[in-house]
Amino acid sequence: MSDATPGPAAQPPSGPLADLRVVDMSTVLAGPNCARYLADFGADVIKVERPGGDSLRNMAWRDPRDGEGLWWKLVNRNKRTVVLDIKDADDTATLLSLLDEADVLVENSRPGTLERLGLGPDVLLARNPKLVITRISGFGQDGPYASRAGFATIAEAMSGLVALSGNPDGQPLPPPIALTDEVTGLAAAFATMVALHSGVGQVVDANLLETMFHMMGPLVSLFGVTGEQQPRLGAGLPYTVPRGTYRCSDDLWVAASTSSDSIAARVMHVLGVGDDPRFVDFAGRTEHREELEQIMTAWCAARPRRDVIEAFTAADAAIGPVLDMADIAVDPHFANRGAIEVVADEFDGTPMQSVIARLSATPGAIRWVGRGLDADGDEITATGW
Template identity: 75%
Template structure:
């Protein structure tokens, strides 16, 4: 890591303020990795092609200025520059940035950087302490490495989609950019591990993070289960095979709650609420699982007979696990979200705050995603300084 904490980057502050990051990735997972570093103070330079990152034009736009809301969120706390790496002058600027960089994040299809003469052999020779974080669909090696890397495909091929949906329905994909978000987190974590090694040894390395294996890790012990027993988790809607009752339930006022009984003590309190606390069939995880249909029916009927406020209040009084199913409109007026400051105004745009709270060295949101080449003149002229 660099020694001078006062370099350019709008007077960055935070625990990573001495970190210089080149983000030459596009769309979501790679830029998310760089975003998390920037949120904690890293000086992140977002490198774009002359036509810009396609995320600028994806989905919803801010009605006030027409800027993409995805762009403002994912590329906050980054400076922007346009460089065409096939142009010799721009390539020289890029290599000058590499000479002083701590991290480079890229998500080209494997082999692309090598064809440009900018692969790990070249860049780590030039900058031995560089951490080169490579975010791809399937990893840098393997039979699928050259396939296009999209979150949807990873969600399908990781086992995730096969578990989502009703038992007799189609497998379902998540309706949010789940894979891109968690892969960004995984890549940021791995990058920090590699930087820790740099601090100890001065030696950089390649971080190979990918969408498929990140989602596969979210499957928990299912790979172990199948290898040891041949058993697979069935598709159960909102249910889990080992926790009953568990799911979403409609109340008398047509509003919904989510309920979990993932510990025996909580399950016992829920059984008491349902009036079956003395029924030995429901005294253990195995018993509740064996009598899933009967117990889920009891839970469904109990909620259906009461308004949501009563259901939540009764569970809360019993110290049982429940939460109302909230949409974004509910979240926008929720007192807990408000007190925690979970949404911040950044250049006038509301967006999620930093992902974790550090008591001594908190992250800071300095600006939203900037216009194309907003910092180009400064960066091309003087690099990091």
């Protein structure tokens, strides 16, 4: 019998995916994120943890009210939890009975692990031909790198992203958030829904490296056709000048972009250089990047942020304040959109990002935060789904 404190009772699933049954055997971020997006829209997701619990429970910041990891509460919200030891015959039988009735399995073990445990796709699809097996790995289920451990930082480095990030004379820099895990979770959830829509049981092979590689846009084509590579320009882009972040006179920052010719023309007039022949088109602005960035930097530095934003907004140019979490917590647009939701729990609620997309007729919902270890174990092992 579980000795976990379950927290609020798990509510019956509701929403557009309420008829979907998902077993989430994945750990840490990309795989659990995939299952989380399905759960947010009503899927009945059972989170299977190893004895001792998923390592995400103890990663990074803890909630001081109960000691539980904040990553855990976010990424595994809307899921029921059970502890199963797949080296134990009874627990394996419980897992297989769940998979026999499931629509989706999400797993992110190193390729070959499920096969060694006797739980490979051939076994599972023979038992449940409609099952979609979403396998998330660092490098894919085959290829020379398939057996390597997959981590977001490595995928960011090998995809081309890190080579572009950082100052021209500085070190290449990975992003300061779990970017690849977040994006791969979204890509895997999309691919899972495509597989389900097909009506055919199959394996979805999603991975960190290729997800980030897709984020590189036409840089693959650029190199293949011309041999050219995008240089590292800090916050800059080769084809957008000015573009980046700029300090204002009150020591607050703005971000601005001129990625279309019409916007760039309006920005040139705001800066007082609308008639300067050096800056009338993309080619000229790119050729005179350094001079134009200096003009933009000096113009912002001479004015408080409010005036900078008002001038750009009046010109219908692209600009925004650089916000941190304290700013976002009181920002009226975030509040109006309900982008932060305080999810009810046994305390005063836990704030977190709301459902990622708003559907007008069949919206998703957050029903509970990530639950305690084995919180639903007794019910699941006794009755299954």
